[in-house]
Structure formats: structure tokens, C-alpha cells
Amino acid sequence: MSFVQTLISGEQKLFKPDSLTQMQKITLRFVVIGLIYYGFAVIEGMLMRVYQVEPIAAIPSYQYFAILTAHPLVGIFGSTYSIVFGAFLFLVPFLMKKPIWSIKMANWTCIFIGVGTFVFWSAGFISHYSPLYTLYWPLPADFSQFSAVGGAFFITGIALVMVGTVLFVINIFKTITYTPEGWEKQPSGKLIKSALGIDGFTNMFAKKQKEHLVSLPVAAIARGTVDVALNAGIILFTGVLILVYMVGAILGFDLKETAVDALLYKNWFWWGLDLIADGLVLIFVAGTWYLLATLITGKQLFMQNIARAALLVELVVSWTVWSHHLLSDQAQPAILKIVSGELVTAFELITQGLAFFITLATLWSARPLKMTNPLKFLLGGLLGFALAVPAGIMQADIGLNRILHNTQWIIGPHVHVAILVGLTMTLYSAIYLLFPILTNGAKLYSQKLSNIHFWAHLIGGIGMGAFMGMAGLKGMLRRTIYFDGEFNLYMILAALCGSLLLISFLVFFYNIVMSVGLNGVLGIFTGAKVKNKDLVPAEN
Amino acid sequence: MVDSSVVLAGQTLAYTFYCSVIILLMIWFGVKVTSEGKSTKVSPRVFYSFVVFLAVIGVSLHMVTFNTIPWVSIDVNMKKIVADRTFEITVEDHEFKLPSEKLKCQINEVVKFSVTSNDLTYGFGLFREDNSMVMQMQVVPGHKNDLLWKFSKPGVYTIRSTEYSGPKGAAMIVKDAVEVVETL
Numbered sequence: 001m002s003f004v005q006t007l008i009s010g011e012q013k014l015f016k017p018d019s020l021t022q023m024q025k026i027t028l029r030f031v032v033i034g035l036i037y038y039g040f041a042v043i044e045g046m047l048m049r050v051y052q053v054e055p056i057a058a059i060p061s062y063q064y065f066a067i068l069t070a071h072p073l074v075g076i077f078g079s080t081y082s083i084v085f086g087a088f089l090f091l092v093p094f095l096m097k098k099p100i101w102s103i104k105m106a107n108w109t110c111i112f113i114g115v116g117t118f119v120f121w122s123a124g125f126i127s128h129y130s131p132l133y134t135l136y137w138p139l140p141a142d143f144s145q146f147s148a149v150g151g152a153f154f155i156t157g158i159a160l161v162m163v164g165t166v167l168f169v170i171n172i173f174k175t176i177t178y179t180p181e182g183w184e185k186q187p188s189g190k191l192i193k194s195a196l197g198i199d200g201f202t203n204m205f206a207k208k209q210k211e212h213l214v215s216l217p218v219a220a221i222a223r224g225t226v227d228v229a230l231n232a233g234i235i236l237f238t239g240v241l242i243l244v245y246m247v248g249a250i251l252g253f254d255l256k257e258t259a260v261d262a263l264l265y266k267n268w269f270w271w272g273l274d275l276i277a278d279g280l281v282l283i284f285v286a287g288t289w290y291l292l293a294t295l296i297t298g299k300q301l302f303m304q305n306i307a308r309a310a311l312l313v314e315l316v317v318s319w320t321v322w323s324h325h326l327l328s329d330q331a332q333p334a335i336l337k338i339v340s341g342e343l344v345t346a347f348e349l350i351t352q353g354l355a356f357f358i359t360l361a362t363l364w365s366a367r368p369l370k371m372t373n374p375l376k377f378l379l380g381g382l383l384g385f386a387l388a389v390p391a392g393i394m395q396a397d398i399g400l401n402r403i404l405h406n407t408q409w410i411i412g413p414h415v416h417v418a419i420l421v422g423l424t425m426t427l428y429s430a431i432y433l434l435f436p437i438l439t440n441g442a443k444l445y446s447q448k449l450s451n452i453h454f455w456a457h458l459i460g461g462i463g464m465g466a467f468m469g470m471a472g473l474k475g476m477l478r479r480t481i482y483f484d485g486e487f488n489l490y491m492i493l494a495a496l497c498g499s500l501l502l503i504s505f506l507v508f509f510y511n512i513v514m515s516v517g518l519n520g521v522l523g524i525f526t527g528a529k530v531k532n533k534d535l536v537p538a539e540n
Numbered sequence: 541m542v543d544s545s546v547v548l549a550g551q552t553l554a555y556t557f558y559c560s561v562i563i564l565l566m567i568w569f570g571v572k573v574t575s576e577g578k579s580t581k582v583s584p585r586v587f588y589s590f591v592v593f594l595a596v597i598g599v600s601l602h603m604v605t606f607n608t609i610p611w612v613s614i615d616v617n618m619k620k621i622v623a624d625r626t627f628e629i630t631v632e633d634h635e636f637k638l639p640s641e642k643l644k645c646q647i648n649e650v651v652k653f654s655v656t657s658n659d660l661t662y663g664f665g666l667f668r669e670d671n672s673m674v675m676q677m678q679v680v681p682g683h684k685n686d687l688l689w690k691f692s693k694p695g696v697y698t699i700r701s702t703e704y705s706g707p708k709g710a711a712m713i714v715k716d717a718v719e720v721v722e723t724l
Contacts, residue, residue: 062707132704136661138681145706262661262680303587328663328676331683334616346598353594361582363573371574383566387559397602398616399609400551402675403544406663406702413555466559473548475672477665479704486671 006445010517015442017523021534023090024438026106028524030086031431031438033114035509037078038424040121042505044071049464049495051481053488061481065130068479070121072133075419076276077161078117083427084284085109085168087434088221090535091291092175095215098183099533101174105167112164120157129154132479133273135238137265138257141245148249155239155246162239165232172225176214187213195222197315200308212308216301217294219308220287223315227279230319234272263331271322278348279318281423283311285385286355288426292378293359295433297366302358314351321345324396328405337398345396352389356382373450377429380458384421387462388414391469404472408487411478412468412494420501421461428457428508435515440537445514453508460500467494541610541648541690544674611675614650614688621688623652631679632658634708636699636717643718647691657681662709663702666718668695676702691720 001012020028044067050056051064059067089109093100100106123129127150131140140151176195177188193199194213203209214222241260248255290301301307323340326332359382369375391413395404404410432450436442444450471490476482513521530537606612614621625645630637645651655664657679664685665676674697677687696719701712 061710065704065707130707134704136703139660139704139706142660142706145708258682261682263683266661266680302582303584306587326678329678329680329683330618330685330687331680338616342602343599346602349598350591350594354591357587357590360569361587364569365579365581367573367579368576369573371570375574376570379566379570383563386562386566390558391555393598393601394551394555397605399547399605399612402611402615402677403548403673405676405678407673469555470552473552474670475667477700477702479709480701481710 006514006517008517008519010520011443011445011515013517015439015516015520017520017526018529019440019537020524020528021530021532021537022103022528023093023100023106023533023535024440025524025528026103026110027086027090027434027438030082030089030110032521032524033110034079034082034086035512037074037082037117039505039509041071041075041079042502044074046495046498046502049491049498052491053495054485055481055483062128062130064481065132066124066128069130069132070124073158074117074121077113077158078121080419080423080427081161081165082110082113083431085113085165087427087430088225088284089168089171090434090438092172092218092221094535095218095291096176098175098180099535101171101178103533105171109164109167109171112160112167116157116160116162116164118157119160120154123150123153123157126150127153135242135269137260137262140242141249141255141257143246143249148246152243152246152250155243159236159239159243162232162236165228169225169229169232172221176218176222192222195219196226197223197308197312200305201312203305204309209305216304216308217287217291220283220290220311223311224280224283224287226315227275227283227318231272231275231280234269234275238269238272263329266326266329267322267332270325271319274322274325275318278321278345279315281418282318282348282352282355283314285381285423285426286311286314286352288430289355289359289378289382290362292374292426292429292433293362296369296372296375296378297362299362299366302361302365306354307358310351310354313347317344317347317351321348324401327396327398327401341396342398346393349389349393352385356386373432373444373447373454374429376454377425377432380454381422381424381426381429383458384417384423384425384461387465388418388422391417406477406479407472408468408476408478408490409472412465412472416468417462417465421458421465424461425457428453437536439516442516442520445511449507449511453504453511456500456504456507460497460504463497464494464501467491467497541692543692544611545668545672547609548672611689614690618686618688621650623688624649626652626654629653629655629664630658631655631662631664631701631712634660634701634705634712636701636712636714638699638714638717642716644721644724645691645718646721646724647694649690651689651691653677653687653689655679655685655687657685660705661703662705662712663700665700665702666697667700668697673702678703694720694722696720 089106127147129146129150177191179186191213197219199210245255294301320340321344323336324345327337327341394400467490471487476487627643628639662679664679666674679685696716699714699717701709
């Protein structure tokens with residue numbers, strides 16, 4: 001086939017969008033939207049990397065901070081939420097061997113997240129609303145710096161994403177517990193107990209082991225989804241609070257900013273944000289590792305009951321660790337700093353360490369394995385968290401936090417290595433694994449390009465985090481601009497690694513487009529021919 | 541009191557060593573798991589030993605830093621310590637308002653930086669001439685933001701806001717604002 005033919009129709013014309021079921025189409029839409037927003041985040045990240053070397057004259061500082069505000073939100077909500085929600089809405093029914101509860105709701109989830117992300121991104125781009133994702137009170141309501149109208153659009157976009165999130169939560173739990181038409185009545189109470197890990201916990205102490213009604217990956221998804229729901233509640237509530245101030249300002253009323261206690265608000269908001277950072281990310285990732293390890297090896301998971309119980313512990317831990325973000329807040333009670341900020345946070349070393357060990361032990365039990373794309377990206381994801389979690393535990397220490405807080409150390413070796421190497425490589429592993437299932441056997445265009453994708457992403461991600469970390473240890477702050485090239489050596493090296501990440505994404509995107517063809521990409525967004533709830537076509 | 545740069549050097553060493561070990565371990569695992577060989581089950585004993593190892597590491601990190609980093613006990617027992625010198629600083633409209641043009645103190649005395657914000661959440665950090673950080677804290681409006689510190693050597697330090705407070709916050713720098721001398 002010629003280059004143009006492949007570009008239009010995909011590798012060997014194997015991908016036929018007409019053959020896709022409704023669920024396959026929805027899942028692929030989530031993935032495409034997620035990858036497009038990942039592209040947004042990578043380009044924004046690259047702009048900021050260049051800016052840290054030399055402020056770009058065409059981008060004024062207020063625009064830079066608008067990019068800094070949008071970047072993590074586009075990355076987490078627009079990209080990660082889209083890919084994760086799409087994958088889980090497919091995998092939960094796939095693993096439970098029953099249809100999804102509502103296809104319509106899954107579609108609306110995709111629309112709300114896609115549109116919501118575009119609304120807050122464009123509101124930030126146009127109005128330069130830039131209180132950062134932390135929204136430290138009263139900054140989001142400081143209308144001497146930001147436009148109330150722009151801010152109202154921004155918050156509305158975030159709220160739309162949260163509405164989509166709530167629909168996802170409902171769909172996941174209903175799919176686990178409901179009884180499909182014509183089926184024998186499902187024990188919804190027992191299914192919920194199993195999904196939340198209560199059975200796994202009691203099995204550790206019981207003589208007679210209870211059978212698990214849901215598989216371990218579904219249990220992990222269910223537990224992570226609890227944190228997703230709580231987080232959506234916190235963000236929606238906070239969004240409404242900020243909107244009240246914005247509407248007041250638009251109508252000419254100056255509501256007193258001091259009505260809200262800044263420290264109480266910070267506690268409240270970090271409690272909610274940590275449900276993403278320390279809750280659903282770690283739980284979803286652990287669950288995805290378990291699923292990938294069992295699918296790659298075809299073996300049972302090592303120490304399954306412990307893994308189930310650890311997920312339950314991680315859920316409780318994620319509700320009680322928020323204070324590690326307030327170790328530099330002098331008014332925060334010392335007891336909260338020590339217990340929540342240091343000791344409970346240290347549990348994450350244990351729970352994530354267990355997930356790391358269990359996954360490696362499961363892979364080991366099936367050696368020799370072939371170094372496929374899913375395996376190599378899974379190993380990359382494991383390495384990412386093995387590097388990033390200890391970096392986080394170090395900064396969650398009262399002594400070290402005094403000299404690390406808000407430096408590039410936090411955002412480099414901890415956040416970016418966790419998200420770019422740990423989380424994203426885990427997601428890439430899942431995408432490579434699910435690709436033939438979701439496309440009814442389409443063939444990857446080039447294995448060589450996949451190898452470039454892997455190495456460029458791994459070296460770029462770890463390298464960028466490392467150089468940011470070195471700058472952080474030398475005192476370089478995050479959330480500010482250096483105008484005199486104070487940290488240029490590290491920032492140039494970090495920018496070079498960042499460009500590897502950009503190249504890796506472009507290579508991957510090109511490889512996928514060439515695999516399914518432009519017609520295939522467009523075909524994903526047209527209506528499905530078969531209007532049933534099957535996950536894959538019956539003949540497959 | 542030990543200078544914070546010494547603590548940072550120790551951390552750099554420890555983390556670099558850990559990263560090298562874990563990267564080598566993953567390379568070894570990747571090679572071995574794909575090489576010819578018998579599939580073997582990992583003993584639960586190894587697993588439980590690993591759990592104990594993680595618990596020991598997690599807890600001992602904080603015990604070690606509590607006993608070796610001097611400002612931790614000062615921080616935790618702040619209410620019981622009487623400062624030798626106090627600097628009252630106000631922040632408003634993205635500007636630090638200092639009690640005098642230069643804040644002078646001497647080494648080994650307990651200095652209290654008491655910073656009040658009248659509007660937004662800011663940060664308060666001291667930086668050396670090479671831009672490395674001595675220490676920092678958050679400055680939250682409506683609350684007391686006090687930080688006790690003992691300088692171990694003479695020097696001149698710059699104050700900089702370490703928290704984002706809007707685009708204007710990047711310019712919140714007071715150069716050479718704190719001077720530490722042997723004796724006043």
C-alpha cells in the first residue's frame with residue numbers, strides 16, 4: 001500500500017469503523033479526546049519549558065500564568081480522566097461479563113468532559129484567569145487581578161467536567177450491581193461489598209475463604225471511583241462558592257472575601273485534591289497494574305487477598321493524608337502535620353510498594369515473557385512510581401519540607417515523574433493492550449515507531465523530572481518566572497528532555513493515525529451501525 | 541544550627557543513590573523476565589519481609605530527620621521557645637513591608653520572622669546570593685505566620701515570595717533584605 005492509501009485507510013485497511021459496536025466507538029472516542037488533550041498539555045508544557053530558559057516576548061507573564069493554570073487541569077481532566085473513564089467504562093462490563101448499565105450515560109460523560117475541558121481552557125486562554133489549580137483563597141475571587149466573567153466561564157467548564165464525572169461514577173456502580181434484562185437477580189449488596197474490598201479484608205482473618213464476586217481490577221476501579229465521587233463533590237462545592245463571588249462581582253456586589261477562612265479552605269480543598277493525587281491515581285494505577293499483569297501473563301495475581309486489602313487501606317489512607325500539603329503552613333496544628341502529613345502519608349510507601357512488588361512477582365511467575373509493547377510500557381510505569389513515590393515521601397517530612405516546598409523538586413521528580421512516567425506509561429500499556437480488542441484486530445503501523453515512542457518517553461520523562469529536581473534542590477521555585485537565567489543550565493537540559501516527550505507523543509499519534517487511517521479516525525465519531533449493548537461484535 | 545545546604549546535599553546523595561539502584565533493578569528485571577528460564581513463584585516470606593522493610597523505611601525517615609535536622613524540633617516546640625529577636629513583616633498588594641530597610645541579626649540567636657498578610661496567600665522565603673533557598677513558609681491571611689530560625693554563619697539574604705499570588709507575585713523580591721553578622 002502507498003503512503004497516502006495507508007494514511008487514508010489505515011494499515012492494510014484492517015480497521016473498519018462500521019464493524020465497531022457502540023461501546024467500542026464510545027471507548028475510542030474517549031481515547032482520541034484524551035490524546036488530543038494530552039497533546040494540548042504537552043505543547044503547553046513545552047512552551048513553559050522554553051519560558052523557563054528565556055521568557056518569550058510574545059507571551060506576557062499573565063498569559064504564562066494562564067497556561068500554568070490550564071496545563072495540569074487539561075492534563076488531568078481533559079486527558080487522563082478521558083482515557084481512564086473510557087477504558088473503565090469498557091473494562092468493567094468486559095470483566096463482569098455483563099452489558100454496561102447505560103450507553104447513553106457513557107456518551108454524555110464523554111461529551112461533558114470534552115466540552116467542559118474546552119470551555120475552561122478557552123476561558124483561561126482568552127481572559128487570562130489564572131488562580132492556578134490550587135485556588136488558594138481568596139485568589140480565585142480577587143477581581144482586581146482577574147475578570148469575573150472570564151473566571152465564571154472557567155469555573156463553569158470545570159463544573160461541566162465534574163458533571164461528566166458524576167455520570168461516570170453512577171454508571172460504574174450501577175454496572176457492577178444491576179441485573180440486566182432477562183438475567184437472574186444479581187446480589188447487589190454482596191457485589192458492592194466485594195467491590196469495596198470488605199470481603200478481601202475479612203478473608204485475611206477467616207478460616208473459610210469467601211469467594212470474590214468481582215475480579216480484583218473491578219474492585220480497584222470501584223474503590224478508586226469512591227474517591228472520584230468524593231473529589232467531584234468537593235470541586236463542585238468549591239466551584240459554586242467561587243461562582244457566588246463571581247456572580248456577585250458581575251452584579252456589582254462586593255462580597256467580603258474574609259467571610260471564608262483561608263486556612264480552613266486550604267484544608268478543605270487539599271482534602272479534596274488529594275483524593276485525586278493520593279487516592280484515585282494510586283488506586284486506579286494499582287488496579288491497572290494488576291489487570292495488565294494478569295492479562296500479560298495469563299496467571300493469577302500474586303497474594304490476591306493482600307492486594308485487595310491493600311486497596312481498601314489505600315482508600316482510607318487517601319482520606320487522611322492531605323496535611324502533607326500544609327507542612328509549611330505555620331498555623332496548621334502540629335498534630336495534623338505529624339499524624340496526617342508525615343505518618344499516614346508514609347503508608348503510601350507501603351501500599352504502593354506492595355502493588356509494585358505484587359505486579360513484579362506476578363510477571364516473574366510467568367517468565368520467560370516476550371517484551372511486548374504492553375509489557376515494556378508497564379515496566380516503565382512501575383519504574384515511574386518507584387522513583388516518584390519516595391520523592392513524595394521525602395517532601396512529606398516536616399524538616400525537608402521547609403527547604404523543598406514549592407520548589408521545582410515537588411513538581412519535577414515527584415509530580416511529573418509520577419504522572420508522565422508512572423501514570424501515562426501505565427495508560428499507554430493499557431492502550432497498546434486494548435488496541436486490537438477495541439479495533440477488531442487492526443494492526444499497528446510500525447513497531448519501530450512504538451520503540452521510539454517508548455524510549456523517547458521514558459528518557460524524556462525521567463530526564464525532565466531529574467533536571468527540574470536538581471534545580472529545585474538549588475532553590476528554584478515553581479509557580480514563578482526567572483527573568484535573568486538563574487537556573488539556565490538545568491532548564492535547558494529539562495527543555496531538551498521535554499522535547500523528547502513531545503517527539504514521543506507525535507510519533508505515537510502518527511503511528512496510531514497510520515494504523516487506523518484518517519477515515520478510521522472520522523469513523524469513530526459517526527453513529528454505530530449495530531445498536532445493541534454488546535462490547536465487541538458477536539462474531540468476534 | 542546546621543545550614544540547610546548541608547541537609548540538601550545529604551538528600552541529593554541519598555536520592556541519587558536510590559534512583560541508580562531502582563533503575564538498575566528494573567533493567568535487570570526486564571532482562572531476566574524475558575530471558576529463557578524456569579518460571580518460579582516468589583515466596584510469601586520474601587513478600588512479608590519487603591512489607592516490614594517498607595514500614596521501617598517509612599517511619600525511620602521521620603525519626604532520622606527529627607533527630608538530625610535542627611529546625612524540626614524548633615518548629616514543633618515553637619510555642620515554648622522565646623525568640624531573641626523578632627521581625628514583624630507585613631505583606632499587602634504584592635509587597636513586603638519590612639520594619640527597617642535591612643533586617644539585622646547575629647548568628648546562633650533565635651530569630652522570629654512574624655509575617656502577616658492583609659489580603660492574599662503569599663509565601664515568605666530567604667535565599668542566598670546564589671539563589672539557593674535557606675528556608676520558607678506560607679503566609680496565610682487571617683492567621684499567625686511565625687517562623688523561628690537560627691543562622692549558623694554570617695551572610696546576606698534575599699526575601700522572595702514562595703507562593704503564587706497572581707502574576708504580580710513573581711516580582712515580590714526584596715534583595716539583600718536580611719543581614720546576619722557574627723555579633724551585633
